[in-house]
Amino acid sequence: MTTDLVHAISANLAILQNQPLSGGIVAKNLHISDNGSGELSLYGDFTITLKVLDLTTNGAPSLNNLMTFTQQVMTAKLRGGGYKGGIRTFKYNSAKNIFDKSKNWTYSIRYNFNFIVNVIQISMLNQLKGNDFVLAVVDSIGHQFTDQYGRRQSSGGLTQGEGGPATVSYNSWKKNKYIGVHEFFHTLSLDDIEDPDKKNRLMYHLGDNSGQIISDTERGDIFDFIRKYLGDITKVSQSNINLNTVNQLKTFLNNPINGFKFNKTRFR
Amino acid sequence: MVSNLIKLGLGSLSVLVVFSCQPSAEHKNSIVKRTTDSCRYYRYNVGQIISNLGCKNCHVSFNVDKIDVYGITTWRGLAAMDSLKLIDYAFTKKHKGWYSKNGDFKTARMDTLSDCEIRSVIRYIKDFGRDIPMPSQ
Numbered sequence: 513m514t515t516d517l518v519h520a521i522s523a524n525l526a527i528l529q530n531q532p533l534s535g536g537i538v539a540k541n542l543h544i545s546d547n548g549s550g551e552l553s554l555y556g557d558f559t560i561t562l563k564v565l566d567l568t569t570n571g572a573p574s575l576n577n578l579m580t581f582t583q584q585v586m587t588a589k590l591r592g593g594g595y596k597g598g599i600r601t602f603k604y605n606s607a608k609n610i611f612d613k614s615k616n617w618t619y620s621i622r623y624n625f626n627f628i629v630n631v632i633q634i635s636m637l638n639q640l641k642g643n644d645f646v647l648a649v650v651d652s653i654g655h656q657f658t659d660q661y662g663r664r665q666s667s668g669g670l671t672q673g674e675g676g677p678a679t680v681s682y683n684s685w686k687k688n689k690y691i692g693v694h695e696f697f698h699t700l701s702l703d704d705i706e707d708p709d710k711k712n713r714l715m716y717h718l719g720d721n722s723g724q725i726i727s728d729t730e731r732g733d734i735f736d737f738i739r740k741y742l743g744d745i746t747k748v749s750q751s752n753i754n755l756n757t758v759n760q761l762k763t764f765l766n767n768p769i770n771g772f773k774f775n776k777t778r779f780r
Numbered sequence: 781m782v783s784n785l786i787k788l789g790l791g792s793l794s795v796l797v798v799f800s801c802q803p804s805a806e807h808k809n810s811i812v813k814r815t816t817d818s819c820r821y822y823r824y825n826v827g828q829i830i831s832n833l834g835c836k837n838c839h840v841s842f843n844v845d846k847i848d849v850y851g852i853t854t855w856r857g858l859a860a861m862d863s864l865k866l867i868d869y870a871f872t873k874k875h876k877g878w879y880s881k882n883g884d885f886k887t888a889r890m891d892t893l894s895d896c897e898i899r900s901v902i903r904y905i906k907d908f909g910r911d912i913p914m915p916s917q
Binding site for chain 2: 598599600601613616617618655656657660665667669670671672673674675698701703704705706707717729733736740741753755756764769770
């Protein structure tokens with residue numbers, strides 16, 4: 513009986529291991545190099561997939577163009593690797609390829625990550641898995657916020673924090689093609705910027721942008737987030753952890769504070 | 781005689797009432813303090829402080845549980861803490877001295893943060909628990 517159970521578990525594990533990894537982030541060929549002087553170099557090939565769910569009432573004829581644009585911008589912004597110093601974490605044991613949870617260490621990390629970005633449209637919730645990234649396109653967003661000057665501002669997009677679902681109002685997206693990327697970069701951990709001397713940044717969010725730059729620090733923050741979001745960077749292949757995206761999206765869309773207007777019959 | 785006693789009693793009472801209704805010096809000072817508090821919360825800057833301290837390296841922000849598999853309090857777990865407990869937990873005596881001047885992470889000493897920065901960090905953490913969405917345009 514016990515032997516049968518062990519065999520059954522082994523068989524299931526084998527099936528799981530042979531299944532291709534899926535989710536918002538799929539990483540392959542991961543490896544770590546330690547220079548012995550406090551710098552780790554991380555290597556890997558990543559595929560980031562953002563699934564776009566059209567929930568507009570009257571359809572979104574420009575959606576394909578906006579998705580293509582978003583994919584191109586994301587690819588460009590994530591290109592070129594990154595560097596982040598002063599990362600306080602656990603000591604890396606290169607002989608065992610593990611992070612020793614009993615020893616603290618401060619590292620600089622050089623990220624040599626290559627990215628392929630896919631922005632694809634889905635029409636049904638069953639095309640959304642627990643660890644997928646999602647951008648829902650809605651008719652409008654009622655949520656307002658107060659900026660640092662005390663002015664009330666309306667929202668063209670809204671994201672539920674790191675790893676969470678993102679939304680964008682279709683009409684706002686048509687007016688500002690960068691909102692899709694801006695919102696998704698919230699999912700990848702970046703914060704909004706309101707500094708008047710940083711209007712040239714993609715994460716500046718008061719509408720009068722003079723550019724869409726991602727700083728080296730921000731790219732380092734994104735890569736740092738991805739490193740942690742994968743769970744175990746010491747494995748050769750990894751996918752991001754499961755956060756039950758469908759449930760999160762459902763809760764987010766139905767939260768009255770956010771004031772989303774969308775076609776509820778398309779949320780199925 | 782009785783009448784004089786009543787008058788005296790009422791007089792004392794009114795003096796007492798008048799004095800008790802005056803704001804105390806301490807209260808006045810606290811009002812002044814409040815109006816001159818120049819600590820302004822700016823989310824982006826606080827995010828940079830947190831990034832530089834490396835808080836989220838251990839207290840991961842995307843975990844749905846309050847404590848992770850290693851027994852470390854997640855970002856969500858921190859957000860669920862009472863603010864005073866959080867100050868005590870993060871800044872006062874916890875972290876096993878790692879961030880002290882002789883600790884493992886001495887290059888990022890937490891005691892160099894100003895009172896305003898500490899309050900802002902606490903607010904940043906608490907905002908996560910309050911499920912406030914991040915606005916865009």
